[in-house]
Structure formats: C-alpha cells, structure tokens
C-alpha cells in the first residue's frame with residue numbers, strides 16, 4: 001500500500017476537487033493506497049469535509065491535530081501515522097499536481113527509495129515572494145554544508161525505510177527537503193511544472209516562511225556563525241590600519257571625531273548582527289533541549305474502525321503510532 005500524506009489547513013474550497021484528482025491518479029498507479037489528510041487545526045469546514053470523504057471512501061485516514069502546528073508539524077504527524085510501504089507527501093492546494101503521482105510511484109517501482117519532485121517551472125507570477133524562492137534555493141545550496149537538491153520542496157515519495165529514518169530524527173526545526181537529502185538512500189528525480197494554488201490564499205504567513213528559510217539554513221550550515229568570525233577579523237584589521245595611519249599621519253584627534261563615531265556605529269551594527277545570528281542558533285538549541293513534540297495528534301480516524309491515537313507525545317514514534325482500535 002502507498003500512503004499519500006496531505007497537510008490541510010483551511011482548504012474547504014479545494015478538498016472535494018483535490019480528493020477526486022488524487023483518487024484518479026492513484027487508480028492509475030494500480031497500487032492500493034490510503035489518503036492521509038492531516039487536519040492542522042483548520043477553522044473552516046475542512047475537518048467535516050474530510051470526515052464526509054471518509055464516510056464515502058475507505059481509503060481516507062483523517063489525522064486530527066490538537067491545534068494549528070504549521071506545515072512541518074502537520075507533515076510530521078502524517079508521516080508518523082502513515083502505514084504504507086511508501087509515502088507520498090504533497091500539499092492540498094493543487095500546487096503539487098496529482099497527475100505526477102504515477103511518475104513518483106514508477107520511480108519507486110524502478111528501485112528508488114526516495115523520489116524527489118523537482119520544479120521545472122513555476123506559475124506563481126502574482127506573488128512577489130514566489131520570485132524569491134529560486135534565489136533562496138541558490139543561497140541555501142551555496143551555504144549548505146550538505147548538498148540539497150535545488151528547486152525541490154516537500155513534494156515527493158519516500159519508501160518505508162526513508163520514512164522511518166526521518167521519523168527517528170529528533171530535531172524540531174525541520175526542513176524536510178534537507179532531511180530527505182541528508183538521510184541518503186537511492187534517489188530519483190521527477191520533473192514537474194508547479195502550478196498556482198487552485199483556490200483560496202496561501203496559508204503560510206510571511207514570518208513563517210522566513211522562519212522556514214532560517215531553519216533550512218541553520219540546520220544545514222554553520223557558515224552564518226563563521227561569518228561572525230570573519231566580521232571580527234575584518235574589524236580587527238580595519239582597527240589596526242586606522243590606529244597605525246592615525247599615529248603616522250599625526251592627525252589631531254578632534255578632527256577625526258566623525259570617523260570615530262561612524263566606526264562605532266558600524267562595529268556596533270556588526271556586533272548586533274552577530275548576536276542575532278548566535279540567537280538564531282541558540283534558540284534552536286533551546287528547542288532541542290526542551291524536547292517538546294513536533295506536533296500533537298488529537299485523534300487518528302482510520303476508515304471502518306474508529307481509532308484513537310494513544311499517545312500525545314507525538315514524538316516517540318513507537319508510542320505515537322500505537323493505535324487502540326475501538327470495535
């Protein structure tokens with residue numbers, strides 16, 4: 001069986017249509033499947049719609065989270081609840097086109113353990129931020145200490161071993177495309193054209209995107225920290241040159257007041273920047289130390305039997321996936 005994990009936050013306009021499209025695509029693969037909708041604390045009728053879909057279609061599994069945990073939290077919960085021999089992860093807004101699913105499954109059948117869907121083109125011209133994505137991927141590729149494929153988001157297929165490896169990873173501030181590259185295994189790539197969202201607005205706020213980008217960089221690179229060292233070297237060199245040239249040229253101190261003030265501001269700004277960079281890493285270390293779960297599952301509804309997720313740890317994979325079946 002193949003699991004398709006879809007994080008859902010306020011997607012009532014897309015759900016019914018999306019369900020049909022994914023079902024049609026999975027029928028084409030010739031494999032059995034389950035469709036795991038993760039309700040990430042939706043405030044609209046998404047949850048009722050999912051339960052309605054499940055009443056009609058036994059392929060549907062609904063994972064109901066305790067609140068809105070964000071894209072990565074929802075995907076982590078879906079990965080922990082999925083039971084398939086392979087798991088496809090995709091967004092529920094048609095940006096990851098369901099027509100590509102048979103190609104992902106083919107890649108897996110041909111022996112790939114991780115099939116990454118890579119964007120050949122994008123159709124999100126109306127968003128300024130979307131134009132920055134390609135730039136972000138290039139910056140990440142440059143700074144990353146580990147090679148991460150360009151232009152690949154969460155969309156793709158992982159086989160059971162890769163899913164278990166990712167589930168066993170304990171880090172909280174997750175960048176899935178990076179973790180997927182990091183676990184290794186035999187990889188294959190499928191190219192696709194990224195569409196615009198079918199209906200509704202993007203659900204990720206500007207700040208959460210910045211956080212995601214920062215997670216990506218901090219979890220795969222120490223280079224920003226090394227940048228602080230570079231700043232300190234530059235500032236020390238500049239200071240030495242200044243001191244020496246002041247002594248040699250015998251410029252009266254009062255006439256270099258402006259220069260000194262400017263230097264203090266510049267150095268002050270650099271120090272604060274370095275503190276900010278340190279803070280980004282330190283905050284993430286704090287997240288790790290607290291060991292809070294990635295997300296908390298309220299209930300998992302499998303078709304035909306009402307099932308309740310036993311554990312709210314949402315973290316310890318064995319505990320979290322132990323399911324009590326209610327006859």
Ligand code: UDP
Pocket residue numbers: 006007008009010011040068069070071074090091092093095197201202203204
């Ligand atoms: N999503 C989610 N939780 C959130 C925000 C988004 O589960 O807090 C879901 C959303 O319903 C969609 C997917 O994650 O299926 C991607 O979200 P969105 O399309 O808003 O992100 P974008 O494609 O704009 O980056």
Ligand code: MG
Pocket residue numbers: 091093095197202
């Ligand atoms: Mg989207």
